Amino acid sequence: MDIIRGRVFTFGNNIDTDQIYPGRYLELTEHNEIAAHVMEGADPSFASNMKPGDIIVAGTNFGCGSSREHAVITLKTAKVGAVVAKSFARIFFRNAINQGLVLVEIPGLDMSSIKTGDTAGINVVSGEFLSGETKMGFAPLPGHVLSIIEAGGIFSLFREKGSEAFG
Structure with a gap:
């Protein structure tokens, strides 16, 4: 899990939760049905074009x-x-x-040199992001956050390790 590789899909600033998952689908309860509408409010073709492991790169205030x-x-x-x-x-x-989703915050991210379709790599331990010719550093994910992500989320971590997971 230290290194994540995937194709890049770029989005702008202020991508809100209704763009990530439109509110008109809130009645859906099955996660696979929910996933079919991923990013539909920002890019209706995203769900059909993305592959597992692909990386979203966005501007400010995502979510x-x-x-x-x-x-x-x-x-x-x-x-x-x-x-x-x-x-x-x-x-x-x-x-x-x-929920165990990897997020990487890079305040100085240069969006102008990152394009949809590029291949990117993220090293969450050393704090490196590489996409095309763009290489940027970020604060590596702390160990407790990596533990949550590797377990698949906070509830999975608790089920796996019980209260000892929290010190």
């Missing part, structure tokens, strides 16, 4: 809007490898970690 966990669930169930952004909405960030 703003509603605090619903559906947005994270759809990304995770669709098997998005990671989301790299200049910044994330606070509640979305916490929901993503709790």
